[in-house]
Amino acid sequence: MxxxxxxxxxxxxxxxxxxxxxxxxxxxxxxxxxxxxxxxxxxxxxxxxxxxxxxxxxxxxxxxxxxxxxxxxxxxxxxxxxxxxxxxxYQPAEPLYEVAGPENNFIVRPIEGSGADEEVVLLTIDDSFLSANFQYALDMAEILQEHDANAIFFINGQLLSSEEEQDRLRELHEMGVEIGNHTMHHHNLSELSEEEQREEIVKLNDIIEEVTGERPRFFRAPYGVNPEYTQEVVEEEGMQWMNWTYGYDWEPDYLEAEPLAEIMVETPLLGNGANLLIHDREHTKDALADIITGLRDKGYEIVDPALIK
Structure with a gap:
């Protein structure tokens, strides 16, 4: 154990x-x-x-x-x-107006049945970007904004190969104005071949669309010369062509702001739907505010181009 x-x-x-x-x-x-x-x-x-x-x-x-x-x-x-x-x-504005033909001095008039006001005028500004001497388009657009008005700026394309000019065009478009086609080089279209006429119109449309994203809806030929073939191209492009009812800022008596503003409002050619032509010029820019005010004092409103068919 x-x-x-x-x-x-x-x-x-x-x-x-x-x-x-x-x-x-x-x-x-x-x-x-x-x-x-x-x-x-x-x-x-x-x-x-x-x-x-x-x-x-x-x-x-x-x-x-x-x-x-x-x-x-x-x-x-x-x-x-x-x-x-x-x-x-966002919906595009319903067209209320149309442009009459040469027999009616290219006035804007209410579309039948639209009920739109007849006491209107259309402002159009030609030769924007035509040359380096004409640099007042942006200033004129600002004046229009300040007065709650609008216009068609008919643009030339000969300077638009410049990036600086394209930036100006883009800025002008972003200010809300209507951009129209006034041809590439401001030639008399009757002196050009059909191919050249097409180039003057379509090339500028392409440039404007590339810069702004929108293709022009309105066309005005330099000097008011619209050959038959030009009208065919404009129709193919879906544009409305127009000349004008009256204008004065190129005449010797109206190369200053005060007399120009007076004649634009007091002329006997002023009436319902008048299609007013002015240009990208310094004295016109200086007269623009008085022109707008004078027209309204006469009982006319400035029609918005967006409302034109």
């Missing part, structure tokens, strides 16, 4: 000794492994594959980033919705 007890005690002591030795060996191994794990974790961080749970600051930063992305996406969606709503809300 004593022998059995002695053997049991010896076995227990052997187990305890072995356990202590194993624990000491494991602690030694832990010191080495800890360094290896640190290097491994650093490598995992550098490779973006660290699976350790981020601390609270990292979570907050990540949530903020996600919230910002969500807000940006929401703002973009709202902007798209506004754009779509704006596009849906």
């Amino acid at each position: 004593k022998k059995i007890i002695t053997l049991s005690l010896l076995s227990a002591l052997a187990i305890v000794s072995a356990g202590c030795a194993q624990e000491e060996a494991m602690n030694d191994n832990d010191e080495t492994t800890e360094g290896e794990e640190t290097e491994l974790n650093n490598n995992e961080d550098n490779n973006g594959n660290n699976n350790e749970e981020p601390d609270s600051d990292e979570i907050t930063d990540e949530n903020d980033e996600l919230n910002n992305e969500g807000n940006e996406e929401q703002a973009a969606n709202e902007a798209d919705d506004e754009d779509n709503a704006s596009e849906e809300a």
Whole structure:
């Protein structure tokens, strides 16, 4: 019996000794492994594959980033919705007027049944961008804006190869005025071949559309000369051609602002729908505000070209 007890005690002591030795060996191994794990974790961080749970600051930063992305996406969606709503809300103006032919001095008149006011006049401004000497189109557009009026600016194309002139044209269009076609080079079209007539008209339409995004709806020939072939091209292009009822700013007696403003309002040619011709000139620019005011004092409103068929 004593022998059995002695053997049991010896076995227990052997187990305890072995356990202590194993624990000491494991602690030694832990010191080495800890360094290896640190290097491994650093490598995992550098490779973006660290699976350790981020601390609270990292979570907050990540949530903020996600919230910002969500807000940006929401703002973009709202902007798209506004754009779509704006596009849906915008409708081209319903035409109320039409341009009469030469037998009626190219007046603008109400379309039958439209109920539009007859006491209107149309302002048209020729020779914009014809040469470097004529630089008043933007000033005239500002004057029109200040007086809540509009006009057709008949543009020439000979300077529009310049980026600066294209920027001016773009700015003029963005001010809301109607851009018309006055040919590329202001030639008398009756002196040109059919091919040249087409080039003078279509090339300018292409340039204006490229710069402004819109193709001209109105055409005026230099000197009012409209050969039969020119009229055919204009019709193919879907434009309305017109000359004018009266104009004076090229005549010697009206090369200053005051007499020009007076004759434009007091002429016996003024009447319902009169198609008024003025030019991109300094003295005309200086007279424009008085012309608008004088016409309204006479009971005429300036028709918006957008309302013309």
